[in-house]
Amino acid sequence: MSGNTFGVIFRVTTFGESHGPGLGAVIDGCPPGLDLAEADIQDELDRRRPGGHAASTPRREEDRVEILSGVFEGKTTGTPIALLIRNLDIDSSAYEELREVFRPGHGDFTYMKKYGIRDHRGGGRASGRETAARVAAGAVARRILAREGIAVSGCTVELGGIAIETRSEAAAGSNRLRCPDPEAAARMEALLEEARRAGDTLGGIVEVRVTGCPAGLGEPVFDKMDADLAKALMGIGTVKGVEIGAGFQAARLRGSQCNDPLGPGGFGTNRAGGVLAGITTGQEIVIRAACKPIASIALEQDTIDIHGNPKTISVRGRHDACVIPRVIPVCEAMVCLVVADHLLRQKANR
Numbered sequence: 001m002s003g004n005t006f007g008v009i010f011r012v013t014t015f016g017e018s019h020g021p022g023l024g025a026v027i028d029g030c031p032p033g034l035d036l037a038e039a040d041i042q043d044e045l046d047r048r049r050p051g052g053h054a055a056s057t058p059r060r061e062e063d064r065v066e067i068l069s070g071v072f073e074g075k076t077t078g079t080p081i082a083l084l085i086r087n088l089d090i091d092s093s094a095y096e097e098l099r100e101v102f103r104p105g106h107g108d109f110t111y112m113k114k115y116g117i118r119d120h121r122g123g124g125r126a127s128g129r130e131t132a133a134r135v136a137a138g139a140v141a142r143r144i145l146a147r148e149g150i151a152v153s154g155c156t157v158e159l160g161g162i163a164i165e166t167r168s169e170a171a172a173g174s175n176r177l178r179c180p181d182p183e184a185a186a187r188m189e190a191l192l193e194e195a196r197r198a199g200d201t202l203g204g205i206v207e208v209r210v211t212g213c214p215a216g217l218g219e220p221v222f223d224k225m226d227a228d229l230a231k232a233l234m235g236i237g238t239v240k241g242v243e244i245g246a247g248f249q250a251a252r253l254r255g256s257q258c259n260d261p262l263g264p265g266g267f268g269t270n271r272a273g274g275v276l277a278g279i280t281t282g283q284e285i286v287i288r289a290a291c292k293p294i295a296s297i298a299l300e301q302d303t304i305d306i307h308g309n310p311k312t313i314s315v316r317g318r319h320d321a322c323v324i325p326r327v328i329p330v331c332e333a334m335v336c337l338v339v340a341d342h343l344l345r346q347k348a349n350r
């Protein structure tokens, strides 16, 4: 079975390639009567769009979303919502030399092994551009969450090995990395610029928090909230690890240090990250995604061509020096899809 559909009640199917005519999403299972305008979706897409900084790709992606169906006079009708984003700034020339050569770290080798044919232009469906469709669908899910008072927000907590040491929501809103530590943000930007000049790229860690989520969401035993969140984030090309709450650090704690004590007023701490036994506790959900450095680098690397001959490659074309901050709205979108789906599943259960 192919894997282009996500969700149980709020079901999203995405389609399209980086350098094809367009990409988009079909959402089935969105409740009727929800206020929805193209502007709601556009705001989210604008956050994912490249540009505006030396370290981001010079590609001009307009990412204008069109709602083709499922909305009448500004309200969802309960019928499938089709969202289309046309690819307007297509320049495939730089990819011609990749027709027969595999980029290390990208999907070129594995797509060829799996399908025996691949669209080499811009990485085809393995391109980060595919995530525009997820962001569009996530914006619709966010509308469902907003009317229940649930908010989803992401930030950068680490980049190129520089971790935040302080947290200020105001600071996160004031820099393009959405980094809550302004001093760390400045050091991250300097490192990013140095890596870009060297023809290299950097990775980082995105943290997403869900506030206002009621207790009781999640479907044990296979569709636990944490399991579905992990799948959602790991499904983003570039994400190599996911943590919830204390995450990997929990393995280094004693039970007495890891447990969140309970009192009449609720939980004293939130090392569980808002999920116990796969079910939300009513606390903030805290989830982190580790993103690897962008694979397409200008530095020379060893590789092979489709015939197995050794080659060296230096990737030209338009690539970011770091997937952060563009991946933040993508992580938020995937979390919105999971939480909205589980909210609807819980309503269907009761």
Ligand SMILES: Cc1cc2nc3c(=O)[nH]c(=O)nc-3n(C[C@H](O)[C@H](O)[C@H](O)COP(=O)(O)O)c2cc1C
Residues within 6 Å of the ligand: 057, 105, 106, 107, 126, 127, 128, 129, 131, 236, 237, 238, 239, 292, 294, 295, 296, 318, 319, 320, 323, 326, 327, 330
């Ligand atoms: C928003 C976004 C933008 C991306 N931009 C690029 C890019 O410009 N160049 C590149 O090589 N990879 C880029 N990637 C990462 C690749 O899509 C990803 O590494 C590839 O699909 C292989 O998947 P994997 O890293 O999970 O193994 C981007 C990913 C995202 C989410």
